[in-house]
Amino acid sequence: MVKQSLKFVGQSVPRVDGIEKVTGQAKFLGDLAVPGMLHGKVVRSSYPHARIVSIDASKAEALEGVAAVLTNADISDLNAIYSGRPVIAMNKVRYVGEPVAAVAAVDQATAEQAAALIEVQYEELPVAIGIDRARAPGAALIHEGRSDNICSHESVVRGDVHEAFAQSHLVLEDQFTFPMVYHYAMEPHAVIAHWNEDGVTVWSSAQHPFQVRGDIGKVFRLPTSRVRMVISYLGGGYGSKSYTKFEPLVVALARKAKAPVRVCNSVGESMITVRRHAAQVRIKTGFKNDGTITAREAEIYLDTGAYDDNGPAVTIRAATRVIGPYRIPNILTHAYSVYTNSGSAGSFRAIGAPQVIFAGESQIDIAAARLGMDPAELRQKNLLKKGEELRPGLKGIDADLNYGLKKLVGASQWKSITKKKAAPVGLACAVTNAGATPVSVAMARLQSDGVVNLFAGSTEMGQGVRTVLSQIAAEELSIPLGRIRVAGADTKVTPYDSSTGSSRSTTCMGNAVQGAARDLRKQLVMIAAETFRVPQNQVKLQDGSLISGEARLTFQEALERRFGKGSGGELIGHGETTPGLTENKMPVFWEVGMGMVELQIDEDTGEIGVKRLISVADVGKAIHPGGCVGQEEGAAMMGIGHTLFEQMVYDANGNLLNPNLVDYRVPSFNDTPEEFRTILVENEDGPGPYGVRGMGEGGLLSVAPSVCNALERATGVRIKDLPLTPERVWRALKEAKK
């Protein structure tokens, strides 16, 4: 087939939700007011680990304006455990801030007043904060009936690492730690639930409406058809809104209050609702003298907090992602998630990856120095080639990693810059097996006014998915973007989509939308071919019209041909993505992250700044290049955050000490690199429409190791613990000078 030039795909068109957002008209959950809605407040545990002796809600219930108080007594009829956590604390609490009761009242002030009137008596239990205390012999058991606090375990085995280490010329073993960090989406979690005779309707800031629907159905013993999830815009997700958070609690509260109830988290409440796993990573890698990697062993402990959330999946991912993007014949990795008395950890952009890639890519540079090789060359030598297997059971690598690294090396002038002694530059490479589930269904419905309504269940959380899906439909149908509408998910209406996460939407939902648009196009072409009395292959789409030679038919005219003048008849196209997209092989795609930094280091204060950051995103094909660059830069900034600043600090009593923007430091515009570049690699080799593969997580991965590698190149000091606060850097530099 002759390749047609693309008109909408590949263009950085204005965002379809842009005007709505910059004019403040876009509705986020906090903007919604369901008529008759009550306001909810969650009463939270003040102890990290305690038995609940009694809850006295009588004063709260007596307060005027209070509609309902929910406690564990109200959920005895439910399947009350989901994602390993109860809808509301049952007999004991396992972290400071765990919901023990909730109030619904006529306004927020009354709800808060009532919440303060609820008296909970606790009997304190021994506490395990952090991985070390939770793993210590005799540690307090956070969940009863277990022999330890290990939540889940995953390992990857290939070949024989012991034999391989014995045969290696260089074996390195290092220990790294990665901080507990929070996503800090602008919008904290929020939920409105409305229980009625038909079931329940939930408006939520959920990234994965269909999965939350499933959980609510299970908890409340409702068929999924009686659970309706309606998702508006999200003010950022980054995984914090993946899976089910406190939706079931709000549903239970609304059920008791017999009215719609809204619960909006504060930032502090959201920080204990979900976060990234802090990690301890022991990593051991063997090399031949020529730099060939022979073996890698890793032991990973992830602080998963009090409940599972998505911790087990993060653990599974970490066990593979620690392998890096390299050809390693012998592998033995173990990843464990560990229960601790803190808020649960769950999905966070590139789950399980930054923790282990920080370790692996730091160690590659340590090895390069020991082997006297250029770190880029050492990587180049070991990078998996296209089609090669990273580990058994996974699809071969579908991207050209060498090409990407060459681009990075070239664009950063790596060779000339590293000739300078102690140049403060570093780089790192990563590839992750996307967790994307390849199931998405979409509809494209051409209405009689010429508008194409896309029914696609992807959640718009700032990543631009509505724009990208519109571009795909516009391209396939050759109509201006203004004639395409994409709404949010409403599970009663919108076809199934497995999730909005794992960088999957452009590939998986994009493919479904492309299929839907093509189905619609086929129907239009048939009408035109009949009208023009020409074979279908002689009909082309151009600017919202069907043409053949001189003959022309607008879409509206085509509808009139089909349904008659003045009718409202519509054409329906549908498309789907199935595991067949990649012949049942997983991952659906490999996500590539490579980057290079140049630092500014103030050796007197220990303060580090990132002066240059060049990132390579192998996107296969950029549907919206500006959006891709924005995603990559956003991810890199997040990487700068956990590398230099961010860390949630719990005290020994399980109190989060910095639950706000003053005490929890995220990168600001002042921290933006002076030179900040993203190189998009577009080999059209991804499985999605036009050859796209997922992106937007990869940009996060190379930052921490690049920065640590640059710091060592510049100063000789290797730091293995993040974040690189001025104090930590200053102490390390001082220690080195001793």
Place this chain on the structure above:
Amino acid sequence: MVKQSLKFVGQSVPRVDGIEKVTGQAKFLGDLAVPGMLHGKVVRSSYPHARIVSIDASKAEALEGVAAVLTNADISDLNAIYSGRPVIAMNKVRYVGEPVAAVAAVDQATAEQAAALIEVQYEELPVAIGIDRARAPGAALIHEGRSDNICSHESVVRGDVHEAFAQSHLVLEDQFTFPMVYHYAMEPHAVIAHWNEDGVTVWSSAQHPFQVRGDIGKVFRLPTSRVRMVISYLGGGYGSKSYTKFEPLVVALARKAKAPVRVCNSVGESMITVRRHAAQVRIKTGFKNDGTITAREAEIYLDTGAYDDNGPAVTIRAATRVIGPYRIPNILTHAYSVYTNSGSAGSFRAIGAPQVIFAGESQIDIAAARLGMDPAELRQKNLLKKGEELRPGLKGIDADLNYGLKKLVGASQWKSITKKKAAPVGLACAVTNAGATPVSVAMARLQSDGVVNLFAGSTEMGQGVRTVLSQIAAEELSIPLGRIRVAGADTKVTPYDSSTGSSRSTTCMGNAVQGAARDLRKQLVMIAAETFRVPQNQVKLQDGSLISGEARLTFQEALERRFGKGSGGELIGHGETTPGLTENKMPVFWEVGMGMVELQIDEDTGEIGVKRLISVADVGKAIHPGGCVGQEEGAAMMGIGHTLFEQMVYDANGNLLNPNLVDYRVPSFNDTPEEFRTILVENEDGPGPYGVRGMGEGGLLSVAPSVCNALERATGVRIKDLPLTPERVWRALKEAKK
């Protein structure tokens, strides 16, 4: 293709909405309470024709609990005229009961109290009640700027009636009148409107949600995509809920009140909202001695009330329907709708037909007596044959009318019974060009739990459309009815359907649903063929499974094959009905109505009872025979109503004197014929699925002329005015005996 035996189609399965309805769980509009909803009350004119001098709402507005008072001052920004009527009376009122203001308040009592406080000053104008006064020279003009009160005019011309009458052996000219009657659906009209930033959501008892959406869009200058109509169950329609009634008024009130508002009509209010056209029909027919009809001329005046509503379409239909089911080479008909100072007339089961068929079929019997022919034979001789043209511009007759009449004659033992002198039996035949617009679109979506959700915009108003559509889908997919769900229309979600009226749903929406189910089936068969590795034509559907030889795959397993285990992936089928269904020829189908009655006549009191009633419905194919019989019998009972009892009585001042069930007499179970039979003709020659054609209106048509024909056969007295109240019959009998 070998004809397969049908499993669901043709069976009188339990209604899919049966349990919900008999247990009282089904929600009608009056059962809905949108949270925060206010209650509305319409203030109505007490004059039939008057100028509005002033409206003082200040006392009402000052009443506690009143949210808004709507008057004509509030609608100056609107396109305030739709269906020829204003949203609310502008400068003058044209019938007693016309809305002049409306109140929204916290409860119904407050709304009514406030409504009573509104002071309207009128300046009375001359009045024209009834066709005669409205047509009289110098009559008060109901609409300004016109030369008379004629609302619309339609005529049918073929050949030369004057010449033909001159050549005829017998020419009859008679004058008939038909009463003003009301549908008396159990549920009066009701509307909830909720105006918000996104547009407006309207819950309404509307039969045609998509058409009301269009009207509201025009009135409020909103794109249709911002008008959402949600339709629950309707408690009966019969045309009374066709097109737009007072939805725009409630939307305007909600817009002003800034809250959802509900307005529920009383029965009396609904009676002035819409009714059937009273009629005067002068009809002149020429015959040869052998009974051949040579010519027909007709002049029809229809009392359309103060505003158009659907009057012009009724008029168009009457001008054709007066021709009857006969081969008439020379035709000249004129039908006029006439404005009068009463509530508007609009659609009513078989629009424009009973009035004119009463006239035509009465006159055929008069002719038979004059020609000395048996009335059945006279009809048989002139009935159109299949394919013959009733009048130019319409599709040939698609049913076998002679076959139907033979069935009627046989089943009623007509020949033996009429041998008896003065037997009180009569019959009549009719055919109507269905007004059905052939545009319907449907979706059948197979969900991961194996449920098929039908998205079909037909309104369930008791006629059983959800059951019939479910049967069609069950048949095509070979799954039990319990696995099919059909919801009501939600114009934001449900594909376009032109209306639920004109007996069109089983044919037009049925065809779309059949197409959707077949599209889904095709997708399932493809999956099975791939799984079984057999050609697609070797896969069969049986009991919810796909089979080929010994191989078997349930639908859920097929979804798993496509989307993977545990996924929520769904398959989407869609189908459509277009004018192509009947090759762009209208009507989509001819509806057939034939019937015979035997009377019980009390000559002392003039009271008439229908002892036997046999009705023939040529349905092409009965999807649900029990439902067809129910529809036919229901229609016949309605026919008994306007024949024997029903008449809305207006006094000279425009007051409706009998707006309730005590004073307005509808048939009761006591009036049910002792022998009440429906004969379904199933020649599978209709255009819908399995050969169906529309039915449910035809049963109404033969009753009035049959009864009058039977009365004359028994007593020699011909009555040409309905209803046949005991007083009217007694007087006529007495007059005849003079």
